[in-house]
Structures are given as C-alpha cells and as structure tokens.
Amino acid sequence: MFTKPVHTRLLYAAILIAALTLPWYVPDAYIFQIVTMSLLFAIAVSGMNLIIGFTGQASLAHGAFFGIGAYGVAIMTKAGISFWLALPAAALVSAFIGFLVGLPSLRTRGSYFAIVTLCFGVILWIVAGNWIELTGGHNGIFGIPRPSPIPVPVFGSIEFFTQTPLYYLALAALLLTIFVLRRLVYSVFGLSLMAVRNNEPLADAVGINPFATKLISFVIANFIAGLAGGMYAAIIGAVSPSAAGYMMTFNFLIYLILGGMATLSGPVVGAFAIPVVMEFMQFLGDFRMLIFGALLVFVIIYFPQGFVGGLRQLNQKVAAWRQQ
Amino acid sequence: MELFLQQVFNGIMFGSTYAIVALGLTLVMGILNIPNFAHGHLYMLGGYLLYYFGVTMGLGYWFGLIFSVICLGLVGVLMERFIYRPLNNQPHINAFIAAIGALLFLEALALVVWGPQGLRVPNPHPQILHFLGITIGIQRLLVIAGAVALIVGLHLFMKKTIMGTTIEAVAQNREGAMLTGINVNRVSAMTFAISAATAAVAASLISPIFMLSPAMGAILGMKAFVIVILGGMGSIPGAILGGYILGLIEALGGGYISAAYKDVFAFGALILILSIKPTGLFGKREV
Numbered sequence: 001m002f003t004k005p006v007h008t009r010l011l012y013a014a015i016l017i018a019a020l021t022l023p024w025y026v027p028d029a030y031i032f033q034i035v036t037m038s039l040l041f042a043i044a045v046s047g048m049n050l051i052i053g054f055t056g057q058a059s060l061a062h063g064a065f066f067g068i069g070a071y072g073v074a075i076m077t078k079a080g081i082s083f084w085l086a087l088p089a090a091a092l093v094s095a096f097i098g099f100l101v102g103l104p105s106l107r108t109r110g111s112y113f114a115i116v117t118l119c120f121g122v123i124l125w126i127v128a129g130n131w132i133e134l135t136g137g138h139n140g141i142f143g144i145p146r147p148s149p150i151p152v153p154v155f156g157s158i159e160f161f162t163q164t165p166l167y168y169l170a171l172a173a174l175l176l177t178i179f180v181l182r183r184l185v186y187s188v189f190g191l192s193l194m195a196v197r198n199n200e201p202l203a204d205a206v207g208i209n210p211f212a213t214k215l216i217s218f219v220i221a222n223f224i225a226g227l228a229g230g231m232y233a234a235i236i237g238a239v240s241p242s243a244a245g246y247m248m249t250f251n252f253l254i255y256l257i258l259g260g261m262a263t264l265s266g267p268v269v270g271a272f273a274i275p276v277v278m279e280f281m282q283f284l285g286d287f288r289m290l291i292f293g294a295l296l297v298f299v300i301i302y303f304p305q306g307f308v309g310g311l312r313q314l315n316q317k318v319a320a321w322r323q324q
Numbered sequence: 325m326e327l328f329l330q331q332v333f334n335g336i337m338f339g340s341t342y343a344i345v346a347l348g349l350t351l352v353m354g355i356l357n358i359p360n361f362a363h364g365h366l367y368m369l370g371g372y373l374l375y376y377f378g379v380t381m382g383l384g385y386w387f388g389l390i391f392s393v394i395c396l397g398l399v400g401v402l403m404e405r406f407i408y409r410p411l412n413n414q415p416h417i418n419a420f421i422a423a424i425g426a427l428l429f430l431e432a433l434a435l436v437v438w439g440p441q442g443l444r445v446p447n448p449h450p451q452i453l454h455f456l457g458i459t460i461g462i463q464r465l466l467v468i469a470g471a472v473a474l475i476v477g478l479h480l481f482m483k484k485t486i487m488g489t490t491i492e493a494v495a496q497n498r499e500g501a502m503l504t505g506i507n508v509n510r511v512s513a514m515t516f517a518i519s520a521a522t523a524a525v526a527a528s529l530i531s532p533i534f535m536l537s538p539a540m541g542a543i544l545g546m547k548a549f550v551i552v553i554l555g556g557m558g559s560i561p562g563a564i565l566g567g568y569i570l571g572l573i574e575a576l577g578g579g580y581i582s583a584a585y586k587d588v589f590a591f592g593a594l595i596l597i598l599s600i601k602p603t604g605l606f607g608k609r610e611v
Contacts, residue, residue: 058417104599110416111359115553116598119591122546130584246546250424257421286436293429300422301410 019171023164032163034279036235038272039170040228043177045255045267047224052253053262054185055217056197058110061101061117062252064124065222067244068094069229071128074141074239083147087230094226095219102218106211121246128241140240144233166235173231174268177224182264184220193217194262258299260308269307326457331579332572337464339571340471341526345544346551346563347478348522354558355495355515358408359416361423363523364545365430366403368538370396370524371531372434375445385448389528393521400520401513409512427541434538442535449532467529474525475564478518482560491515495558543587550594555606562606569593 026032048062072090077083105116128135135141147169149157160166184190195203196210204210233239242248251274259270281288303310349363373395378388407426411419449462482488493501494511502508534540551570555562570590578586597605 052417058420104595108598108602111353111557112553112598112602112604114359114417114420115549116595118546119550119594122543123588123591126585126588253421254424257418261417286432289428289432290436293425293427293432296425296428297407297422300418300425301407304411304414304418 023167029163032167034275035272036163036167036170037232038275039167039174040232040235041252041255041275042268042271043170043174043231044225044228045252045259045271046174046177046181046264047221047228048252048256049261049264049267050181050184050193050224051214051217051221052256053266054190054197055193055214057106057214057218058114059117059218059221060114060246060249060253061121061124062221062225063246063248063250064121064244065094065098065225066229066232066248066252067124067128067239067241068097069226070233070239070243071135071141071229072226073230073233074144075134077145077234078141078143083145083234084150087227087234090230091223091226094229095223098219098222099215102215106214106218118246118249121244121249125241125245128244135241138241140238140243141233142238144237144239146237147234170231170235173227177227178264178268185264189213189216254296256306258296258306260306260310260312263306263308263312266306266308273307327579329456330458331575333458333460333464334579335572335575336568337467337571338575339568340468341530341567342547342551342570343564343567344471344474344522344526344529345548346555346567347475347560348519348526349548350552350555350558350560350563351491351515351519351522353552354560355491356404356408356512359420359423359549360403360408360519361420361545361549362403362427362430362541363519363548364543365427365541366396366399366520367523367527367544368434368536368541369399369430370520370527371445371536371540372438372443373524374528374531375438375443375536379445385445385532389525392528393524396524397517397521400516400518403520404513404516408516409509427545431538431541438536438538440538442537444535445531447532461533463529463532467533470525470529474522478522479560487514547587547590550591553604554594554597556604559604559606562604566605 022035023032026035044062044066048059051057051059051062069090072093073083073086076086076089081089101117101120105113105120108116129138131137146166147160149159151157158165160169185193192203192208192213195206195208196213200210203213229243232243255270255274256267257270258274259268260266278288278292281292284291305313345363345367348366349360352358352360352363370392373392374385374388376388377383377391378385381388383391403426407422408419411422447461447463449466451462453460453462453465482492490501490506491511491514493504493506494508494515498508501511547570551566552558552563554569555564555566570593573589573593574586577589581589
C-alpha cells in the first residue's frame with residue numbers, strides 16, 4: 001500500500017511532464033480553460049475525498065464551501081484586498097464555517113449527516129441568490145481582479161494576465177494539495193480517519209476520539225474546498241450562485257465516485273474524465289443528461305469502485321493470476 | 325388576523341402535499357433503508373403524466389389522476405427492480421449516487437418530452453369560498469381532504485390487510501421476515517409502487533394550483549427528505565406531523581418575514597431540530 005510498483009511511478013512521471021508542457025501543444029484557449037477548471041475541480045474533489053472517501057462521512061455541502069471561497073475572494077478583491085491575502089483568508093473563513101456547521105451536524109450519522117449538510121448547501125445557495133447587496137443576487141459578481149504579479153528576484157516578476165500562468169498556478173495548487181493529502185492520509189491521523197470510517201465503536205474503544213477526528217477532517221476538507229473556490233473566482237473572473245449550489249456538490253460527488261473513492265488519484269481522474277465525456281456528449285442536446293443519468297446508474301451498479309478502484313482490483317487479479 | 329388565518333390555511337394546504345410526499349419517501353427509507361433521493365422527481369413525473377392523460381389525451385382531470393397514479397406505481401416497481409435492488413449490498417452513498425443518476429434522467433426526460441416552459445393543468449374546481457374573511461379555493465380544500473383520505477387509507481392498509489402487515493414485518497426484521505417465507509423482493513417492489521403512487525397523488529392534487537416544470541422535483545425532493553429526517557427516519561406519524569410543521573413554518577415565515585427566504589426557514593428549522601435531537605422528533609434511539 002505504501003510503495004508503488006515502478007511502472008506506476010513511470011506513469012505518474014509521464015502525466016506530470018505532460019501537464020507541465022501542456023501550454024506548448026494546446027493552442028485552443030477554450031480547451032485550455034476547461035483543463036484549468038478541471039485542475040481546480042480536482043483540488044475541490046480531493047478535499048471532498050478526505051471527508052467522504054477516507055472518513056466515510058457523506059458531506060453534501062462541499063459545493064457550498066467551494067462557493068464560500070469563491071464569494072470570499074470575489075468580495076475581498078473587489079474591495080481592494082490583494083488576491084494573495086484574500087485567498088487564504090477566504091479558505092480560512094470556509095474552514096471556520098465548516099467548523100461551526102460540523103459541531104452540531106457531525107453528531108448525526110449516515111443519511112442524517114448527508115441531509116443536514118445538503119440543507120446547509122441549499123440555504124447558502126438561496127442566500128447567495130437573494131442577498132443582492134453582498135453577492136449581486138442571481139447575476140453574481142463580475143470583473144473580479146486577476147491575482148497581482150509576484151515579484152521574483154533576478155527574473156523580474158510573474159504576471160497573471162494570460163491563461164498560461166493561471167494554469168500553472170492551478171497546477172501547482174493541485175500538486176501541493178495532493179502532496180499534503182498524501183502525507184496526511186499515510187500519517188497516524190490518516191489511519192484514525194479510516195478506523196472511524198470502518199468501525200466507529202471499535203475506533204472509539206482503542207482510544208480514537210471519533211467526533212474530533214471527523215470534525216478535523218471536515219474542517220480540512222472545507223479549507224481545501226474554499227481554496228479551490230477562491231482560485232476559481234479569480235481565474236474565471238466571475239461568480240454566481242451556481243458556483244455555490246447543490247448541483248456543484250452533485251458534480252463533485254459524481255467526479256469522486258466515478259473516479260474512485262478513497263484513492264489519491266481517483267478525484268483527479270474523475271475531475272478530468274467526466275467533463276471531457278460531458279463535452280463529447282454536447283451534440284446530443286437535451287438527450288445528453290438523459291443518457292448521462294442512465295450511464296451514472298449503470299456505472300454505479302456495475303463498477304461501484306470507480307475507475308481507479310476498478311483498475312486496482314484488476315491489477316490485484318492479474319498479480320494473483322501471475323503468482324499461480 | 326385575516327392574514328394570519330390565510331397563511332395558516334395555505335400552510336395546511338402545502339403541509340398536506342408535503343405530508344403525502346414525505347409519507348411515500350419514509351416508506352422506502354424506513355422499510356427498505358433506501359435513500360431514494362429521486363422521490364421528488366417521481367412527484368414531478370406524476371404531475372406531467374396527469375397533464376398528458378388529462379389534458380393532452382383529453383380524458384379529464386379525474387381519469388388523468390387515476391392513470392398517472394397507475395403509471396407511477398409501475399415506474400416505482402421498475403426503479404426498485406433495476407436501480408436499487410442491484411445496489412442492496414453496497415454502501416449507502418452508492419444508492420445516493422444512483423438516485424442522482426435517476427433524477428437527472430427523469431428531469432431530462434421531462435425536458436425532452438414536455439419542454440422547459442411551464443405547463444398549466446386547468447383547474448377542475450375553480451369555485452372559491454369566503455370564510456372568516458379568508459378566500460378558500462375548492463381545489464385547495466380538495467388537496468387537504470385528499471391528503472387526509474390518503475393518510476387514513478394507507479394507515480388502514482398497513483394495519484388491516486395481509487400485504488400491509490407483511491410490509492411492516494419486513495420493516496421490523498428483514499431476515500426474520502425472510503425466514504418465515506416472505507418474499508422480500510416482492511415486498512420491496514410493492515412498497516416502491518405505493519411510494520411512487522402516493523407521490524403521483526400529491527402531484528395530481530396540487531398541479532391545478534401550480535405550474536408544472538421539469539425542475540419542480542428537486543426542491544420538493546429535498547424538502548421531503550428534510551421532513552423524513554425531521555420526523556425520525558421511517559416514522560409515519562413523524563412524516564405527517566413533519567409535513568404540516570414544514571408547511572406552516574414556510575407559510576408563516578414567508579408571509580410575515582420574507583417570501584424569498586421561505587425555504588431557508590424550512591431547512592434552517594431542520595438543522596436546529598437535529599442539533600437538539602439528532603434522531604429526529606419521532607426517531608428511535610440508536611443502539
């Protein structure tokens with residue numbers, strides 16, 4: 001579990017090189033924008049994976065916390081605060097609200113927790129659509145300033161006027177998120193998360209505090225969601241209630257499950273593959289969601305482990321077959 | 325005073341719809357332990373089928389209602405057989421995702437067949453009563469009466485018929501029921517059929533008052549969930565009481581404080597109640 005076979009490492013290295021050189025061979029600005037969005041979604045879904053996949057608590061407010069980050073950055077940068085200050089501040093606000101929501105709601109279990117968090121998401125979505133003075137109502141907020149240049153000694157400074165540096169910013173954030181999550185999941189705390197997920201009473205009996213463990217996991221997940229949302233606002237340049245809505249949560253959930261829960265690569269695979277599939281289905285018009293819905297049901301019944309989980313199972317079968 | 329009475333009447337009318345929809349949902353959640361998140365979309369489909377049979381085919385309101393209820397019962401059976409039964413032994417969250425798939429499918433289906441613009445079912449009972457200074461539409465009274473009749477009927481069905489007691493047996497002890505020779509799969513299908521049919525009744529009763537739209541199922545489905553959790557998972561009295569409480573909170577909150585935020589009051593009340601009593605109003609204590 002802790003060491004990867006050589007060919008997996010090679011695959012990861014190839015993907016990383018491809019990601020780093022992407023701006024050279026993707027000239028189309030539209031596709032480039034989709035890729036950048038997928039990077040941000042991958043960050044958000046990775047955070048969702050921590051609370052749902054590793055801790056086993058079905059939080060359905062992830063889109064709402066993404067929205068808190070997005071609106072936070074939008075409102076603060078519009079007020080003249082630098083993006084580099086506004087982003088961590090918005091993520092902290094998201095984490096803190098997560099703490100306040102988690103305190104009562106994490107006392108409930110299973111479907112109850114799912115519904116309470118979903119309700120919070122719907123409330124936030126309605127507030128975002130109606131608190132016109134703060135959020136611009138259903139039109140949202142436009143003209144959010146891009147991140148200000150970072151001064152670099154010797155080279156001058158990194159400017160964020162074009163798509164390319166924004167892409168690298170998102171990529172760096174995703175790599176950092178995965179790195180931190182990897183350290184976290186393979187630590188003692190990570191093991192206690194999975195212990196709570198697999199058998200809460202037993203975890204409690206061996207000295208793990210399940211409530212504190214779930215709360216910390218929830219707060220970290222929402223911090224990451226806020227971070228992704230804040231970057232989304234600055235890169236898109238606009239936010240509207242749909243960025244904070246429950247449909248956003250459902251999208252994240254679909255990326256997570258189809259990509260593969262409780263794996264580090266699953267959220268990334270899901271966040272990249274599903275939007276591409278949806279884009280390919282564009283020509284189907286109104287029939288697109290019809291087919292997508294049926295496809296979703298089909299996949300969840302026959303491939304419940306998602307893409308990465310399914311691949312892993314296949315790998316294990318092949319390994320077992322080789323040993324015979 | 326008139327405003328208050330008018331809001332209470334409207335609250336009871338909305339509450340009646342919520343109570344029926346939540347009743348159907350609590351049946352499958354409590355008995356089969358399936359979080360059928362697409363329940364609100366079954367309601368939406370029920371309304372459109374009433375429109376199809378009653379208006380497009382020209383069968384009239386009451387025949388439209390009957391056909392809509394029969395069709396939805398069938399849809400419920402299919403849903404149980406092809407979506408939830410294969411997911412029986414998988415984690416809860418997977419059934420939830422499947423439900424999202426189902427609701428995307430149903431919403432897209434309504435969009436493809438009936439289009440995005442709202443449709444109106446002509447009101448079969450447009451007469452209006454004046455009573456204590458408030459206006460009461462006959463159709464609105466019918467919603468309340470229909471809900472009460474359905475609740476009483478369902479109660480009698482569960483307590484007095486063999487089929488009903490079989491369903492209760494499965495609810496109390498699935499393995500035990502299987503051992504006594506009850507066909508659990510057939511009971512599941514039956515429960516789903518009843519659940520979907522009641523959603524169609526609710527939609528049929530209220531569709532002469534409100535426009536039909538493909539998106540109408542989403543918020544209602546969430547509210548039904550709120551009510552089921554509020555009342556305590558699987559509790560039928562809890563679902564009924566929860567439905568009326570939610571209807572009244574919305575009508576009074578919407579009338580006196582802010583109409584735009586009426587849904588916020590409903591969902592906020594849930595968070596508040598669950599924070600105080602994590603198992604809901606009528607919830608059993610967890611063992």
